[in-house]
Every structure is written in C-alpha cells, then in structure tokens.
Amino acid sequence: MIEDLSAPTVYIVDDEASVCRCLARMVRQARLEARTFSSAEEFLAARPAPWPHAACLILDLQMPGLGGLELQQALASDLAPCPVIFISGNGDIPSTVQAMRQGAVTFLTKPFDDQDLLKAVRDAIETHRTLIESTSQVQLLRRQIDSLTEREREVMAWVISGALNKQIADELGIAEQTVKVHRGRVMEKMHVVSVAQLVRISVAAGFEAALKQGV
Missing domain, CATH: 1.10.10.10 (Winged helix-like DNA-binding domain superfamily/Winged helix DNA-binding domain)
Structure with a gap:
C-alpha cells in the first residue's frame, strides 16, 4: 500500500527489481519520495484516486502483463492524470511516438543520464502540482454552481x-x-x-x- 500521501512522490514501475532499487535510490538522494512497483497491475491497485498531491510516474515501456502504454492509457481518465516519464532499453520509434502523443513528459532510452531523468521528474511534479491546483479550483466552482x-x-x-x-x-x-x-x-x-x-x-x-x- 502507498502510505505517505503528504509529499510529492515519484512512483517507479519496472519489472526488474534492480532497476527499481537504482531509480528509487537516485530519487531519494534528490530528496524526493519514491515508491516502487514490480508491475502495472500492482501500481493501479495501490495508486491514490484522486491524486491528493503532486507526483510523477517513471514507467518501463515493456513489462509482462499490462505494458507501459496500456498503463498510461488507463491513467488518462484520472481527474488530474499523473505525468509519465517512459524508460526503455529498446524503445522503438512507433512506441515513442505513441507515448508522446498520449502525453508522456519524455521518453528516455537506457542507459540515460541521471540528471536528464531528475530534471524530467522535477518538471513533471511541478506540472502535476499546477494541474491538481487548477482541477481543485474547478471542482470548487462547480460545487458553488450546484x-x-x-x-x-x-x-x-x-x-x-x-x-x-x-x-x-x-x-x-x-x-x-x-x-x-x-x-x-x-x-x-x-x-x-x-x-x-x-x-x-x-x-x-x-x-x-x-x-x-x-x-
């Protein structure tokens, strides 16, 4: 279960445990919260809805079961969709194009520069924070109209x-x-x-x- 919902959090979904550990360590060294999941299904079952805080998702493109693109599509229906950063060891051009068309922040091919990833993470969190604030304001206005x-x-x-x-x-x-x-x-x-x-x-x-x- 996801426990701490008070701080901006980076969710990491990758079927390789070593990748999850490495990315989580990098994120925590940057003084951000990190939560790891070994599958898209596990993440979907645990994610908060609606999102109570700014977050972003570092997502592997290819995984057993539900793949990265499918998970991205599932999240798109959320009230304030969590920004997605794709990582892949063998991302092809069509997958990259589809991911970006579906709103991905960026698509990084392994091995990638740590600073590039952290910059993308910070940008994504700020984008999500703004989205949550504006969505909350709209909800308040609609309640007033109601x-x-x-x-x-x-x-x-x-x-x-x-x-x-x-x-x-x-x-x-x-x-x-x-x-x-x-x-x-x-x-x-x-x-x-x-x-x-x-x-x-x-x-x-x-x-x-x-x-x-x-x-």
Whole structure:
C-alpha cells in the first residue's frame, strides 16, 4: 500500500527489481519520495484516486502483463492524470511516438543520464502540482454552481451574457426586483463582487456551455 500521501512522490514501475532499487535510490538522494512497483497491475491497485498531491510516474515501456502504454492509457481518465516519464532499453520509434502523443513528459532510452531523468521528474511534479491546483479550483466552482437554484442559474446565465436586469426580467417573465434578489444571491454564493469576476469563474468552471443551452 502507498502510505505517505503528504509529499510529492515519484512512483517507479519496472519489472526488474534492480532497476527499481537504482531509480528509487537516485530519487531519494534528490530528496524526493519514491515508491516502487514490480508491475502495472500492482501500481493501479495501490495508486491514490484522486491524486491528493503532486507526483510523477517513471514507467518501463515493456513489462509482462499490462505494458507501459496500456498503463498510461488507463491513467488518462484520472481527474488530474499523473505525468509519465517512459524508460526503455529498446524503445522503438512507433512506441515513442505513441507515448508522446498520449502525453508522456519524455521518453528516455537506457542507459540515460541521471540528471536528464531528475530534471524530467522535477518538471513533471511541478506540472502535476499546477494541474491538481487548477482541477481543485474547478471542482470548487462547480460545487458553488450546484448550490444555485434553477432560477438562480438562469439569472446567472443571463448576467454573464451581459443582459441588464430589466432585460432579464422580461425574458424570464418575473419582476425586475426579483431579478435583483436572485442576482445578489448568485454573487454571494459564487463569492464574487463583479460581473467580470463572475464571467471569469464561469468560463473556468465550464458554465459557458450551460449558458449556450439556457439562453
């Protein structure tokens, strides 16, 4: 089981125990957490979901059972997919191209320079940290939107479109004062003080799609 979920962690998946030990030692010497797994299946069973902290995965391309490319595909559906660094002793060009198209950070052929690997690891961890933060923010915004009543969401959609209170009242068949009340509640629940802020966070949360459907 994966125990320490508080620090950035480098997960290492390779069916060769000696490779796992060598890479883990290198990672720890760089003052990073390291966890090793002998198969893709073992890693999938133990990985945290959703990812609570920044991480990256050093992954062997060819392994018995589930291969590196298949594991990369399985991780792609995660909320904030863990960046993958591929290593291989005999990586072919098609596999390299596929790995990169699927979003791999880099593809290193054994033997590789330790510093190249560590740089890729640090870059991947920083990328994942940013991704987790932005994903968490989007989730928060969507929870705020979910807290709105149906009428408040309708008003919010019109406000984002630039409509004035009187126009919104005419479109929804309600009093202008009622629109003002709903508008105030929207601003309060969404924790914004201006329409510009409301527009920005609505776009970030994907509410513009609801806007197109509702208006």
